[in-house]
Amino acid sequence: MRQFFKSKNALSWTIVTAIVLVVAIVVNILATGILFELINSFFKGNTAEFVGENTSQYQADEGIATKADAKAYGDAITLQACEEGFVLLKNNGALPLQSDETRVSVFGKNSVNMAFGGSGGAVGITPKTIFDSLTAVGIEYNQALVDFYNDNSRSGAGRDKNNSDLDSGSNVALTESFVGETPVSSYDDALWDSCEDYKDAAFIVITRIGGEGADLPRTENDHVLKLRPDEKDLIAAVKDHGFEKIILVLNTASAMELKDVAEDDQVDGILWIGYTGEAGMMAFGEVVTGAVNPSGRTVDTYAADFTKDPTWNNFGAALGSPTAGITGDAYFSTAGRGMVDSNVYFVDYEESVYVGYRYYETAYAEAQAGNYPGFDYDEAVVYPFGYGLSYSEFSWELVNASEIPATLDKDTSITFQIEVSNLSDTPGKDVVQLYVTPPYTPGGIEKPAKILVGFAKTPVITKGEPQIVEITVDSPYAFASYDCYGLSGTQGYITEKGDYTFTISTDAHNAKDMENATVTASIASDIIYDTDPTTGYEVKNLYTGNEDETLDSDWQLQSQLSRSDFAGTWPQVRPAEDKQIDDDTTYTEDFISAMTSTEPNPNRPAQEDTMPVTGVDSGIMLSDLVGVAYDDEEGLWDKFMDQLTVGQMTDLINKGAFHTEMIAQYGVPSTLSSDGPAGWVNFMPGYAESFGGCTTYCCQVVFSSTWNEDCLAAMGNAIGNEGIIGNTERGGLPYSSWYAPDLNIHRSPFGGRNFEYYSEDPFLSGKMTAAVVKAAADKGVYCHIKHFALNEQETHRASNGVLTFATEQAMREIYLKSFEIAIKDCIAYGQENNHIMPMGVMSSFNRIGTRWAGGGYRLITEILRNEWDFTGSVICDFNTCNHMVEKDMFYAGGDLNLQFAGQMVWNPDAGNASDVTVLRSAAKNVLFTVANSNAMRGEFRAIMPTWMVVMIAVDVLLGVGLAVWGFFAVRSGLEKCKEAPGASKQRLRRERNG
Known part of the structure; x- marks a missing residue:
């Protein structure tokens, strides 16, 4: 054998074959075993x-x-959603553009890098742009601005890429690069001169992005959901350069602080468009020209100052420190459970049920009653939940007012029929909203002053052709409270006795100016739901009052916001x-x-x-x-x-x-x-x-x-x-x-x-x-x-x-x-x-x-x-x-x-x-x-996956290759054995004996 391996070919073949066999066996075992699904997904x-x-x-x-047919249908639905979902927040006569207003300038670094989607990660799409949309409706735009924003050497690098760190919990820093707006100092005279022929209107794009794994950045006294300095400067500069119509385009899925631009005369219109997907941006040109009448409504409260929202102190990273949690030196792990290291983070929902409009409308009610001094709704809220403007004016009438029950029991269903008429010559859709105000006793169950219990979107209504929409509240369970602490004498869902006021509204704050906009119905005695009204299964506390308090969902809450004392329980x-x-x-x-x-x-x-x-x-x-x-x-x-x-x-x-x-x-x-x-x-x-x-x-x-x-x-x-x-x-x-x-x-x-x-x-x-x-x-x-x-x-x-x-x-x-x-x-x-x-x-x-x-x-x-x-x-x-x-x-x-x-x-x-x-x-x-x-x-x-076929083919080719090489390697090794001195003597001895 020693002589056999003196053949370099034989030695190399032996070493390579051993290595290849070990690697191939390991790879095949892993690929067809524990890594099968992972490899299958990648290939x-x-x-x-x-x-x-x-x-x-x-x-x-x-x-x-075909898939193309299905995609075309889906794209059409996206376009419809944007046509109906864009929300006109402000309009001082700026929109719709008139037929002779066809030359516009689009400002904002993000106008060439708008946010179109979110979680999931579509592959290989080319979303429609704001410029595609303007062109489709015959509006010309200033190409010089587009070229400027596309040239990073002139307009800057733009906003940061979206967060891709899904699991570490690292915070996103509040920097101006998060927004990436171009400083006004980068605009030269030639660029402003290029706008002279495109002054029918100025659209200023404001973009904010969110992402999986990280919340939007903020600090103790600042945050990204207010207009940033470069954006404010841009608005002022556009105004100074003689644009009479300035419309902010909000390319954001988050509510923003907009009090200044909502109230001053720098901005004539504000249009929220969210993230429009691949095809939805084509609705933009339709809406701004009036081909489509906007009918979207806000789904969040646009507060004037987010630092005064009850969630501000208990969300995301702690204010004034790097994290919201605690970091200690202790490390523990039990049977794979618990913590991978010693970092533990808390989020306390101390605002209780007072989330969004449920806080602001309740604060307004308490301020009106003299119980919340210093709260001014008009100062606190810019655009209420459910708010949105139209190019049309509508009137409403409750046509079945006499049929609304005056008293309610456990199974009472309440239906409101509202006739909606269009008073203008512009066809459009309207949204009818129904809220209930439950009775509240200080020190009793916490209850918001307004709760949404129904809504209806009308079809397109033309002048002289009213439409009736119907809103049904199935039973008082729809607005029942959950008394987890037994403040009412019981635990579980309960609709307490008293008067319930139903308000037919344009948004969470404003009742429609109409007869019978409010209807009151009473409940004579408490309705207790000790079983689920749909399934009949027992309803009981599961996260409150456990013998082991560490099982309680409120175990670590230090305080809870109470309507009886908003200021003292903040x-x-x-x-x-x-x-x-x-x-x-x-x-x-x-x-x-x-x-x-x-x-x-x-x-x-x-x-x-x-x-x-x-x-x-x-x-x-x-x-x-x-x-x-x-x-x-x-x-x-x-x-x-x-x-x-x-x-x-x-x-x-x-x-x-x-x-x-x-x-x-x-x-x-x-x-x-x-x-x-x-x-x-x-x-x-x-x-x-x-x-x-x-x-x-x-x-x-x-x-x-x-x-x-x-x-x-x-x-x-x-x-x-x-x-x-x-x-x-x-x-x-x-x-x-x-x-x-x-x-x-x-x-x-x-x-x-x-x-x-x-x-x-x-x-x-x-x-x-x-x-x-x-x-x-x-x-x-x-x-x-x-x-x-x-x-x-x-x-x-x-x-x-x-x-x-x-x-x-x-x-x-x-x-x-x-x-x-x-x-x-x-x-x-x-x-x-x-x-x-x-x-x-x-x-x-x-x-x-x-x-x-x-x-x-x-x-x-x-x-x-x-x-x-x-x-x-x-x-x-x-x-x-x-x-x-x-x-x-x-x-x-x-x-x-x-x-x-x-x-x-x-x-x-x-x-x-x-x-x-x-x-x-x-x-x-x-x-x-x-x-x-x-x-x-x-x-x-x-069937066998293609990658497995390839792997088997590679295995076979390697085997054949090694076998062919092995044939020559073995022959070479045997020849070396024959040439060895000991082998010659043995051969002579055999010949002599033969």
Whole structure:
């Protein structure tokens, strides 16, 4: 052998072969094992394709046969949403432009770099620009300004790129580069001279961006949602250069401080446009020329000074310090739970139920009563919630005033019929809003002075052709309070006795100038809802008054804003010593225990479970269960589930990132899932391309600003059409699961993801969500509405899960209410139409109190599944954090782990009855949703992903290459052996003996 390896060829072959074999074995094992899904996503791998006839119960609309057809329809819906969602905030006669006003100048560095979308990450799109829109309606613009802004050497680098750090919790610094406006000093005389022929109007673009993982920047005395110095200078300079019409264009999804420009004469008009998606910007030219009459309304309160909002001191990063939380030297981790390091961050919802207009309208009521000296509504609020202007003037009349009941009981339904007439020659749409004012007793249950309980968007109304809209309040439960502290003598939902005033309004503050604008109805005695009025399930405190106080959602709240004394209970920044810290460095034992414990009630209570049957084939295919009820009397679902092995179910629930697993043996197809309310888009390589060619919709705030449920339903239908067409490049797989819509609350205007949430109001948010989800489900798309729950802050969301503390009243009346409305509306819609609604929910990163929301049995099972009767799949948010413990999630009632295999997965004990019972329940929830989705479209066959074919081919080529090389290497080594001296003597000896 020693002589054999003296051959360099043989030695090289041996070493290379050994290395290649080791590497190939490791790579193949990893690629076909724990890294399979991750690689499959990056290389657009396919594991199945449909064959034969499409037998799906879901079909695309007539005329939509290709992805291009579906996209064109989606683009049209985006345009409609922008036409109805743009909000005209100010108009001193500047708009619409007249037919002879066709030469304009567009100012602002961001005019050439506008924000068009948000979370999800559409690939390869070219959004329509403000200049495309102006050109389409015959308006010329000053190209010299465009060239100036596009030349960074002249106009500056522009705004910073959007935050891409999703998980560290780092704060975004408040710098002028965040906005990136060009200083006026950079404008030379030649540039101003170029404007002389384009002075019919000046549009000044103001852009603000938000993003996942970080909230909008602010400091103790400053923030980004006010006009920055360079923007103020630009407005003044444009005014000085003789532009008589100056219109601000607000390219932002966040409310802004606008008091100065709203009241002074520097600016003649303000038009809010939000983020317009790929096609929506084309509405801009239509609106400013009057081809479309603006009818959008605000979905947030535009306060004059955000530092005087009750959330200011308890949101995001602490004012005057680097973080909102506490940093100590202590480190601990228990069985993978809790904190990856010692950083713990708090967010205290000390404002209670007084969020957005519910605070400002209540403050106004108390000031009017003499109880809140110093509060001036006109100074505090610039544009109320629900505000918006039109080019038309409308009159309203309550036509069924005599039919409104004077007294209400538990089941009383109230319907308002309002006739809307257009008094002008310009056709247009109007929005009717209905608010209720409940009775309030100082020291009793906290109650806002105004609560939105209904709204209606009219069709286009022409002069002389009035239209009647109808608003129905189903029962007093719609405006019930949640008394978590027993202040009324009971705990739970209650509508207290007294007078309730219903106000027909143009916005949250202003009643319509009409007869019978207010209607009062009385409740003779308290209405107590000890069971849910829809499902009949017991309603009780779950987050208040637990024997172990660390289980309470309000455990760490230092104070709560009270209407009885707004000034004296104003939320404050909580000092570190109040955050369960000893000696400023070490966490107290009870805090550590609360952070790491999963007992007694954050997760599934202990119980005796019987080992489920597994792996017993009964010949039932998933297609046999389409339309079969979750708890069918014949037990078909049980028989089907008996067939699955522990391994099959484990793969199904663990490998949940942007798809669900195929189980070909029982006809379970693979599904595709997309992330984000922008549409069928995805930020992951591979998956991103899989959804290429789909619509990128305008942001959810634009949709909700339409105040038009029909428009939202049209979006859901468009999403459904695109889902049915699916991705022809992946074996005809439809798009079945959409991680959207998003219905967290705009608790603070600085929320980084406010662009993808609907509103500061839970009723509006819930109704908008329901409209989308119902229409998408009609096409077999199941929406995972998110993020459940109290996920209103991005800062520190993944730093061990920001600890969110709130009263159970605030949770149930504000932050859970939007989900409750959406889910119950969808269930009722399915029952009315006699079909199963495929539905999903996504849980959130944050903790409620000290417990991870996605691992909370109280939230996922007791409220979502039991109290609201939700049947569907619950997926966690992207599982990248140690506090998101998979076993906790599944035991809490969650079903899908949004993670790639090989990273964070749960491995149930096949011999443990509880583990297998929980596993089976999760797998059934996933399969029940898939069975009623567009994924069920006929026979399919499993296929090998292309990258695996390539890998096998490479393996074969390497093997053949090594074998050929080995042949020559071995021959060379043997020759060396023959040439060795010892070998010659042996040969001579053999010859002599022979």
